[in-house]
Amino acid sequence: MTAMQEREEIAAKLLAFIRNSFLAGDPQGELTGDTPLLALGILNSLNTATLIAYTQEEFGVKVPLHDVSPENFKSVDSLSSMVHERRSTADA
Amino acid sequence: MDFDPSPEQRQRAASIRTAAGGLPRPERGTPAGRDLWEAAGKIGVTGLCLPADCGGGGLGALDTALALEAFRAGGADTGHSFGIAAHLLACGTVLAEHAHEPVRAELLRGLAAGTTIAANAMTEDEAGSDLSRLATTAVADGDSYVLNGVKSFVSNGPLADVVVTYAVTSPEAGYLGLSVFAVRTGSPGFRAGPALDKAGLAGCAAARVEFAGCRVPRSHLIGSEGQGSAIFQGSMAWERACLPAIYLGAMQEQLDQCLAHCRQRRQFGRRIGDFQAVAHRLATMRRRLESSRLLLYRACWLIDRDSPGAGEAVALAKVAVTEAAIANGVDAARLSGAQGYLAGAGVGSHLQDAVPLHIFSGTTDIQQEIIARGMGL
Numbered sequence: 001m002t003a004m005q006e007r008e009e010i011a012a013k014l015l016a017f018i019r020n021s022f023l024a025g026d027p028q029g030e031l032t033g034d035t036p037l038l039a040l041g042i043l044n045s046l047n048t049a050t051l052i053a054y055t056q057e058e059f060g061v062k063v064p065l066h067d068v069s070p071e072n073f074k075s076v077d078s079l080s081s082m083v084h085e086r087r088s089t090a091d092a
Numbered sequence: 093m094d095f096d097p098s099p100e101q102r103q104r105a106a107s108i109r110t111a112a113g114g115l116p117r118p119e120r121g122t123p124a125g126r127d128l129w130e131a132a133g134k135i136g137v138t139g140l141c142l143p144a145d146c147g148g149g150g151l152g153a154l155d156t157a158l159a160l161e162a163f164r165a166g167g168a169d170t171g172h173s174f175g176i177a178a179h180l181l182a183c184g185t186v187l188a189e190h191a192h193e194p195v196r197a198e199l200l201r202g203l204a205a206g207t208t209i210a211a212n213a214m215t216e217d218e219a220g221s222d223l224s225r226l227a228t229t230a231v232a233d234g235d236s237y238v239l240n241g242v243k244s245f246v247s248n249g250p251l252a253d254v255v256v257t258y259a260v261t262s263p264e265a266g267y268l269g270l271s272v273f274a275v276r277t278g279s280p281g282f283r284a285g286p287a288l289d290k291a292g293l294a295g296c297a298a299a300r301v302e303f304a305g306c307r308v309p310r311s312h313l314i315g316s317e318g319q320g321s322a323i324f325q326g327s328m329a330w331e332r333a334c335l336p337a338i339y340l341g342a343m344q345e346q347l348d349q350c351l352a353h354c355r356q357r358r359q360f361g362r363r364i365g366d367f368q369a370v371a372h373r374l375a376t377m378r379r380r381l382e383s384s385r386l387l388l389y390r391a392c393w394l395i396d397r398d399s400p401g402a403g404e405a406v407a408l409a410k411v412a413v414t415e416a417a418i419a420n421g422v423d424a425a426r427l428s429g430a431q432g433y434l435a436g437a438g439v440g441s442h443l444q445d446a447v448p449l450h451i452f453s454g455t456t457d458i459q460q461e462i463i464a465r466g467m468g469l
Contacts, residue, residue, distance in 0.1 A: 039264050039265070039266055044224050045222070045223050045321065045325070046220060046458070047225070065319065065326065068266065068268065068319070069319070076190055
């Protein structure tokens with residue numbers, strides 16, 4: 001699997017999780033990879049904690065405090081990149 | 093699985109318990125003053141989990157909880173114990189783990205000694221559980237940040253020397269747009285209001301605090317910009333786990349008093365403890381105390397192991413202690429009869445001090461939500 005395919009797979013899982021957990025299934029299909037999760041208030045304190053727990057369990061990566069930043073959590077795309085990078089680092 | 097405290101833990105708890113028994117208590121209805129804070133500092137309670145290189149005890153979460161429980165069980169005032177726990181857990185842990193030198197060392201030495209009192213300022217009138225509604229702002233300006241806003245229900249606020257303050261630095265980043273600052277209370281533009289007239293926890297003064305163009309040196313930014321929310325969640329894990337330990341100490345004292353009363357008081361020619369209804373009430377009080385104690389110890393044990401399951405365990409423990417402390421408070425009132433209802437008897441204050449457990453450090457409703465989400469709901 002190429003790096004791009006891995007990132008897309010991570011993004012697809014994150015999108016599905018956020019749709020089902022925070023957006024009542026997102027019936028209008030509005031959530032995309034670049035939807036601003038923080039600016040739209042999709043990520044509040046509870047949802048952020050839930051997303052971090054999911055990310056750690058699903059992808060086997062640790063999300064330390066310095067990674068919980070607006071840059072990493074601003075969208076599914078940015079979060080997927082962070083997760084992919086942490087997995088690659090762990091594998092290296 | 094080993095449920096026995098180590099000899100070191102037993103000895104520390106015994107020595108704190110004995111020392112707490114010798115401390116004066118604040119007068120009824122009044123907050124603990126600096127003399128009591130410094131007395132608590134002398135027995136090490138104000139620095140339990142702060143780093144040893146700054147004068148603290150260097151303890152983990154479980155040892156800190158055991159010590160706080162012993163402090164309260166030994167006779168320390170619940171409100172004062174609460175204020176110390178907030179100072180230590182919501183402020184001290186933040187400064188110890190994230191403040192930059194030399195601010196870290198400078199403040200922590202005083203915090204550990206009890207000569208510098210810390211307060212945590214997060215809650216606002218419109219931002220309780222929902223931190224994304226925070227309105228206090230911090231804007232970088234040269235070598236400083238300028239803070240504007242009002243914080244409500246700041247425990248230790250009227251007495252504090254430093255306020256660990258959360259403010260919005262990047263509004264577009266929503267919940268993750270917060271940063272945290274160590275604000276000296278002598279800073280121009282800072283003002284603490286009068287002590288709030290609360291229904292309980294009188295030994296800990298709380299106030300609104302205002303930041304009106306309050307200038308804070310850049311060196312007093314804790315961590316980096318945008319880390320405020322994550323830092324806060326880390327401090328809340330400590331506070332939610334360890335602070336309720338003071339209520340374990342309070343419940344133990346209350347149960348001991350109820351047992352003594354029920355062994356001594358006679359009605360219908362018998363000790364009231366000989367009536368099954370009374371004996372079973374005491375058994376239920378003990379079961380609530382011991383089961384919530386086990387959950388709290390386990391939550392602290394998981395924090396010390398940096399376990400991913402710690403958040404749910406902490407939520408379970410906080411809810412259990414809350415429900416136990418309030419239910420036991422009501423049962424203690426029933427066992428004490430009319431004498432216990434008199435102001436000054438202590439029965440009412442146990443209950444009044446316990447009720448805010450439902451509110452501070454994350455409400456019970458939020459803890460239940462964390463538990464529910466942990467089950468995939």
